[in-house]
Amino acid sequence: MNAPNSFRTGPDDNGHFGLFGGRFVAETLMPLILDLETAYNEAKADPAYKAEMDAGLKHYVGRPSPLYYAERLTEHLRAGAPAGMGAKIYFKREELNHTGSHKVNNVLGQILLARRMGKKRIIAETGAGQHGVATATLCARYGLECVVYMGAVDVARQAPNVFRMKMLGASVVPVQSGSKTLKDAMNEALRDWVTNVSDTFYCIGTVAGPHPYPAMVRDFQSIIGTETREQMLEMEGRLPDSLIACIGGGSNAMGLFHPFLDDPSVKIFGVEAAGHGIPSGQHAASLTGGRPGVLHGNRTYLLMDADGQIAEAHSISAGLDYPGIGPEHSWLHDTGRATYISATDDEALEAFQLVAKLEGIIPALEPAHALAKVAQLAPTFPEDHLMVVNLSGRGDKDIPQVADILGTSL
Amino acid sequence: MSTRIETRFRACAAEGRAALVTFVTAGDPDHDTSLALLKALPAAGADIIELGVPFTDPMADGPAIQAAGLRALAAGQTLAKTLAMVKTFRESDDTTPLVLMGYYNPVYVYGVERFLTDAKAAGVDGLVVVDLPPEEDGELCLPALAAGLDFIRLATPTTDDKRLPAVLAHTAGFVYYVSITGITGAAQADPDAVGRAVARIKRHTTLPVAVGFGVKTPESAAAIAANADGVVVGSALIDALRATLDAENRATPATLTAVTDLVGRLAEAVRGVRRQAAE
Numbered sequence: 019m020n021a022p023n024s025f026r027t028g029p030d031d032n033g034h035f036g037l038f039g040g041r042f043v044a045e046t047l048m049p050l051i052l053d054l055e056t057a058y059n060e061a062k063a064d065p066a067y068k069a070e071m072d073a074g075l076k077h078y079v080g081r082p083s084p085l086y087y088a089e090r091l092t093e094h095l096r097a098g099a100p101a102g103m104g105a106k107i108y109f110k111r112e113e114l115n116h117t118g119s120h121k122v123n124n125v126l127g128q129i130l131l132a133r134r135m136g137k138k139r140i141i142a143e144t145g146a147g148q149h150g151v152a153t154a155t156l157c158a159r160y161g162l163e164c165v166v167y168m169g170a171v172d173v174a175r176q177a178p179n180v181f182r183m184k185m186l187g188a189s190v191v192p193v194q195s196g197s198k199t200l201k202d203a204m205n206e207a208l209r210d211w212v213t214n215v216s217d218t219f220y221c222i223g224t225v226a227g228p229h230p231y232p233a234m235v236r237d238f239q240s241i242i243g244t245e246t247r248e249q250m251l252e253m254e255g256r257l258p259d260s261l262i263a264c265i266g267g268g269s270n271a272m273g274l275f276h277p278f279l280d281d282p283s284v285k286i287f288g289v290e291a292a293g294h295g296i297p298s299g300q301h302a303a304s305l306t307g308g309r310p311g312v313l314h315g316n317r318t319y320l321l322m323d324a325d326g327q328i329a330e331a332h333s334i335s336a337g338l339d340y341p342g343i344g345p346e347h348s349w350l351h352d353t354g355r356a357t358y359i360s361a362t363d364d365e366a367l368e369a370f371q372l373v374a375k376l377e378g379i380i381p382a383l384e385p386a387h388a389l390a391k392v393a394q395l396a397p398t399f400p401e402d403h404l405m406v407v408n409l410s411g412r413g414d415k416d417i418p419q420v421a422d423i424l425g426t427s428l
Numbered sequence: 429m430s431t432r433i434e435t436r437f438r439a440c441a442a443e444g445r446a447a448l449v450t451f452v453t454a455g456d457p458d459h460d461t462s463l464a465l466l467k468a469l470p471a472a473g474a475d476i477i478e479l480g481v482p483f484t485d486p487m488a489d490g491p492a493i494q495a496a497g498l499r500a501l502a503a504g505q506t507l508a509k510t511l512a513m514v515k516t517f518r519e520s521d522d523t524t525p526l527v528l529m530g531y532y533n534p535v536y537v538y539g540v541e542r543f544l545t546d547a548k549a550a551g552v553d554g555l556v557v558v559d560l561p562p563e564e565d566g567e568l569c570l571p572a573l574a575a576g577l578d579f580i581r582l583a584t585p586t587t588d589d590k591r592l593p594a595v596l597a598h599t600a601g602f603v604y605y606v607s608i609t610g611i612t613g614a615a616q617a618d619p620d621a622v623g624r625a626v627a628r629i630k631r632h633t634t635l636p637v638a639v640g641f642g643v644k645t646p647e648s649a650a651a652i653a654a655n656a657d658g659v660v661v662g663s664a665l666i667d668a669l670r671a672t673l674d675a676e677n678r679a680t681p682a683t684l685t686a687v688t689d690l691v692g693r694l695a696e697a698v699r700g701v702r703r704q705a706a707e
Contacts, residue, residue: 032563042532042559044488046584046609049591195494196484208487213610215586312533312559313485325506326537328484 025279025355028346033229033316036352038345041228043315046212051315055230057135062237067130074126075241078159081123083242084111085249085406090376092396099397105260105405107396110246110274112410113381119411120242120270121152121223127238128221129156137219139163143207145172145200145266146337146384147179148411149223154188164188167206169199172336179415197330200266200340204314224267225344228315232344239273246406247277254404260285262395263408264388265358266302266338268347270410279355287395288347289388291333292360302331304343305351305358318345334363334423335383337411365390370413370420382411383420432525432553433578433601436475437636437657441703446653448473448698449638450691451529451662453480453496454513455505456669461679462500465669465687466517470524472688473695476638478556478660481510481530488558490613492663495670499677507534507543511550518551527580527601529556532568540568544575554578554601562594569598578602583629585609585621592632602636602658603629610641613663617642623655646697653701661694 028035041051061067075081088107096104112120132140140162144150150166157164166183170192173180183190196202204227211220225232225239243261250258261278263271265288278284293301301307304319311320313328321329321341331341350356361369369389374380381389385408392407399405413420421428430438440447450469455462469477482497482505489497514526528547535543535557547555555572562569562581569579578601586609587595596603605625607617617639626637639652640660652659668690672682 041561041563043561044558044584045561045582045595046488046586046606048561048563049586049588195491196498201485205485205487209490209611212488213614215609312531312536314487315559317536320533322533322537324537325508326483326534327501328533 021353025350026276028349029229029233033233035346035349037310038318038348039229039232039316041315042312042317043228044212046215050211050215051228051230058131058230058234061131061134067134070130071127074130075123079116079122079126080114081241082245083114085246085253086111088377091373094376095393095396096401102401103397103399104401105396105399105403106401107392108258108404108406109379109409110242110406112242112270112408113379113412117152117155118414119148119152119382120239120273121149122155123241123273124223124235124238124269125149125152125156125221128219129160129162132162132219132221133160135219137217139165139214139218140221141165141167141207141210141218142221142223143167143200143203144223145203145339146335147172147176147183147415148337150188150190151179151182151186153221154183154186157188158186165210166190167193167203167210169193169197169203171198172200175419176336176415177418199331200336201328224269225272225346226267226314226316226318226342232316232346235269236272236276236346239269240276242270242273242408243275243277246274250404250406257281257284258404258406259283259399260287260403260405262287262289262388262392262405264289264338264384264410265343265347266291266340266384267342268344270408272344272346274406274408275356286356287391288356288358289391290358290360291335291338291387292362293332295362296360300332301360302333302338302340303360304341305348306360310348313342316345318342318348319351334366335387337382337384338387359391361387361390367420367423369393379409380413381409382413383416385410431578431601432523433476436525437602440475441657444702445699446656446701446703447475447638447658448695449476449478449640449658449660450474450665451478451480451660452665452687453482453493453500454510455482455500455503456496457499457673457677457679458503459505459509461683463513463516465684466513467520468684468688469691470521472691474524474691476525476527476658478527478529478662479510479514481507481528481534483531483534486531488611490611490663492613492666492670496666507538511546514552515550525553526551527554527556528552530558532557532559535568540571544572544577548575548577552577554580556580556582556604558582562597565598573598573600580604582606585625589628592629596633599635602638603633604660605629605637605639606641607639608642612641615642616644616648617652619651619655622652626656646693649694650697650701653698654703659698665690
């Protein structure tokens with residue numbers, strides 16, 4: 019594929035990033051997503067909306083999030099690298115946001131949009147529960163009804179977040195259909211939306227779904243990359259040499275990557291969840307192990323069988339346990355602008371523990387996948403290579419699960 | 429030459445009644461039972477058959493049809509097997525219109541050109557693909573029309589007058605009016621609201637209008653039949669089928685007749701209603 023003049027102009031008017039994206043939804047929803055697109059375009063052009071966003075991000079979310087030099091992790095990895103090798107590693111501290119992950123950036127934007135549109139009822143899907151918690155939080159803040167769909171399997175493995183959502187006043191609906199994980203939660207949220215068309219706003223948590231969601235969620239998350247750019251220029255006087263982030267649907271990664279897509283000197287790595295390993299078939303690496311198909315409103319790489327039936331993803335991390343990926347990532351993959359690799363459950367678990375001990379930061383299992391690849395990639399770059407990893411969430415929610423895996427009874 | 433769909437709607441109109449459109453999922457609960465059911469539907473009273481193509485993630489369907497799809501997939505159903513079922517059905521029935529209904533991904537993965545060739549050769553008359561709105565017409569709708577297959581569009585309560593022309597533009601065979609905002613088998617359709625909606629659609633098209641999604645009983649089918657060219661019943665038939673399965677979801681001797689009996693009662697109800705002068 020020929021490289022475009024810019025990687026930052028997509029999608030086109032119909033929501034396509036090359037072959038990917040689009041609006042594959044039932045007719046009942048079509049007028050709703052067209053309304054949403056109009057409302058979003060009007061909001062983007064309205065200084066009052068931007069002012070409200072900026073104030074919310076600063077005073078409620080706690081932005082900007084720090085860009086932090088992870089000195090001990092850097093030194094630790096240099097100790098195992100050849101002389102002169104070992105990248106300088108920075109963490110973009112999205113785990114310090116209110117609610118503990120990057121998810122709140124997007125939810126704030128969508129909830130303010132829902133208010134503009136006069137919608138009183140918010141629905142959301144969630145995997146690990148981070149998006150559900152962020153949505154429940156903003157709904158509490160603005161006095162909106164909140165219903166969160168969560169796969170029954172995820173409800174069991176993310177109990178702390180389920181309790182948090184309930185404390186915040188949300189209804190959590192355990193989804194019993196299909197594989198009872200994130201994709202089924204999304205199906206059920208779409209079924210709710212098709213049923214409650216007049217008063218309900220669907221707050222999608224990642225850069226997937228029908229147009230305009232992939233572009234809109236990316237725009238809200240791009241604050242991550244925009245801040246990183248300014249902070250790195252201030253701290254090092256130049257752009258980073260590489261970016262790395264974990265990918266389920268891919269919103270934290272797209273938020274970090276997008277402002278750098280037209281800087282060819284910046285290498286970009288997305289890390290998918292390899293579960294028990296790609297050859298095992300039990301993984302969630304849609305780009306590495308899938309092919310193009312149509313699900314949840316967009317065309318993108320999917321895990322599926324020869325008949326086009328969607329496969330069940332597997333990852334230790336509920337937040338990455340999704341058989342698809344945002345369509346813009348599929349396009350960046352096919353154009354070669356970004357490189358997509360994968361980390362196994364075991365690698366993520368090891369990085370989770372390493373970073374806790376070396377940096378005093380307990381990462382969520384999701385960014386632990388990116389950290390696992392940092393541990394492998396950093397020693398292959400020289401010491402003056404600046405590497406930014408998106409620390410997209412904190413690990414508090416994973417403590418019971420990790421304790422269980424490590425054989426500790428809490 | 430008239431298509432099977434045109435011929436059948438015309439015949440029903442000549443009898444002064446609506447057509448009964450029955451939905452079953454291909455391969456539910458297993459291939460052989462499903463094929464036997466397919467063959468038995470016309471004699472039981474089905475005027476038009478909608479055959480569901482199973483999909484793991486049927487976003488517009490309620491629990492009954494979701495479960496039917498998963499039963500079929502567990503029993504090994506594939507799109508290729510569904511097309512083969514249609515071919516077998518056509519060996520003994522060359523007049524009952526048969527429409528495939530499902531989601532785009534299995535067709536996309538099968539390959540659009542290959543699918544259209546194979547579907548036409550098998551004797552499929554039309555397609556209802558839930559997740560292909562007019563905005564994506566280039567994907568399957570236009571190639572299907574070129575291949576001589578009707579592309580049957582869904583119109584819904586959210587399809588306003590401004591949008592309706594775009595929805596009807598490339599619709600062929602009939603218009604499928606979704607009587608509720610919601611998933612299959614959920615709320616009960618309101619016959620008065622449906623009547624107004626059908627009249628609204630008919631101001632924009634000469635195609636027959638069939639109504640589905642909220643029709644559960646012979647009584648509700650009759651109420652809808654008074655104001656529409658066709659009445660679609662799906663989840664109620666699936667429920668009747670499921671109620672006869674054993675603990676392992678296997679068919680029992682009661683399975684076939686449970687469905688055909690209900691089809692018979694629905695047909696009787698629909699045939700008992702004289703169409704109000706809609707034309």
